[in-house]
Amino acid sequence: MKVSGGRAVVDILVKEGVKKAFCVPGESYLGVLDALYEHPQIELISARHEGGASFMAEGYAKASGEVGVCMATRGVGAANLAIGIHTASQDSTPLVALIGQVERPFKEKEAFQEVDLVGFFRHLCKWTVEIDRVERIPELLHRAFHMARSGRPGPVVVALPHDMLEDEAEMVELPVYRSLPPQPHIEEVKQAVEMIQKAEQPVLIAGGGVIHARATPLLVEFAEAMSIPVVTAFRRYDAFPNLHSCYAGWLGFGTPAYLLEAIRDADLVVALGTRFSQVGTQDYTLLSEKTRLIHIDISPDVFGKVYAPSLAVTADTRAFLQQALQVAVPSDPARQERTKALHAKYIEFSEVKADYKEDWVDMDGLLHDVVSHLPKDSIITNDAGNFFGWLSRYYRFEKPNTYVGPTSGAMGYGLPAAIGAKLAKPDKTVVSFSGDGGFMMTVQEIETAVRYQVPVISIVVNNNRYGTIRMHQEMHFPNRVVGTNLSNPDFAELARLFGAHGEKVKKNSDFVPALQRSIASGLPAVIEVVTNPEILSVSQDKTKARRNMVCNQ
Incomplete structure (x- = not known):
């Protein structure tokens, strides 16, 4: 049976398990909106600004662990949507943005609200694609979802020409596919654990990769086993329970001096699922050239981008921690005391006073x-x-x-x-x-x-x-x-x-x-x-x- 391009897009969304889609409605993707009318299992959240819609989709993806979906019309709507796409890129949030595009015969004529969407978004996304043939929708849209959630997650932009959404074709049924996250080599894991054990003043920095992999409980076990202080990367506070005795604090704006000193004095830093942001590294000054670094990340592209690692391990953080716990060995009492001392400093730093004011809010x-x-x-x-x-x-x-x-x-x-x-x-x-x-x-x-x-x-x-x-x-x-x-x-x-x-x-x-x-x-x-x-x-x-x-x- 032949179906329209708009119907085919929504059929793929259903197969990919999409439950919410965020948008400002636009005429250039009316075919998709019309098809959503037939699929009440996807709740369409119509926002008041495309920037708001993209933030909603990004926040939904973070909270749910699923791919967020947002939609906007060509040109002007796409430009408004860009702020949330950029946020998803820097936060490694899986997001698929469906954007209407001018009719194919009108391209490159400065048509109404025309923008080269692939070129506009290319450097903001993991992948950008314009679907110019209706029969390719299943192939390219399934790939878009796979790209968004695999490896280091991120946003993908899919441009949908208005007239293509009205074309009809018989669609090939394709399965939803997922690739398993990369597994570490056991030799690398053993080497990392041995380096941590031998270090006198190690520090572990936990990033978004821990959160994305839902690996916090495993990290708690590992930190306890190795008596290693854990620091959370910029705005990744919930990667490790802040009241745990191994928690030393967070990186970002206003990081306390005691923590920066501890990291700079560390003889080994373990970076687990973090890309070393400018803010978190205090303008890339956090580590010295003498600091040994073990960098574990799902994407090898981050290695050496900021700091050259002594050991680089391409792995999902959950997979790494599962193997590391099998070979972890207890550390000496001196390490335990240092870890407790750093946590005590964090508790002191984060203790809030009940300061009340009558003429404003303190x-x-x-x-x-x-x-x-x-x-x-x-x-x-x-x-x-x-x-x-x-x-x-x-x-x-x-x-x-x-x-x-x-x-x-x-x-x-x-x-x-x-x-x-x-x-x-x-x-x-x-x-x-x-x-x-x-x-x-x-x-x-x-x-x-x-x-x-x-x-x-x-x-x-x-x-x-x-x-x-x-x-x-x-x-x-x-x-x-x-x-x-x-x-x-x-x-x-x-x-x-x-x-x-x-x-x-x-x-x-x-x-x-x-x-x-x-x-x-x-x-x-x-x-x-x-x-x-x-x-x-x-x-x-x-x-x-x-x-x-x-x-x-």
């Missing part, structure tokens, strides 16, 4: 209440911004798969990613953290959450400025502030206008009741917290900031 006190009152299996998402310094320092992630955040540093990510995560895990409490600058970039997705009844909680830290850039201005160009002051609506009232639950918190003592009311409402909720605009970072002197605020008034 962020220390806010995080104290967040940590005390949120369920331990809550999923946390976030935007970029200086407010995140408090979250990264004080929130202790105790369970795996409880953090969904962008290593790309994308603003506007928190709310839509929370929607995607909640749709993947409806039984979990999902809370997003945003600054006022980032929240306004995707604020319209409150309506999406209301329309699809997705009860996420958005905490908006409002200081009426682009705080991160303001901080850099004051550091590098003092008394020359430009472009960073903002004005905002009443976010709580705005939420209520959308049909969500809204709360505005002006002092710390009001936060917990607002949080409890938000959870009890059963609605998408926005909690606006008003903070001191003079305090721009977690390490800033509060007394000095208070004096500055009084003087400015």
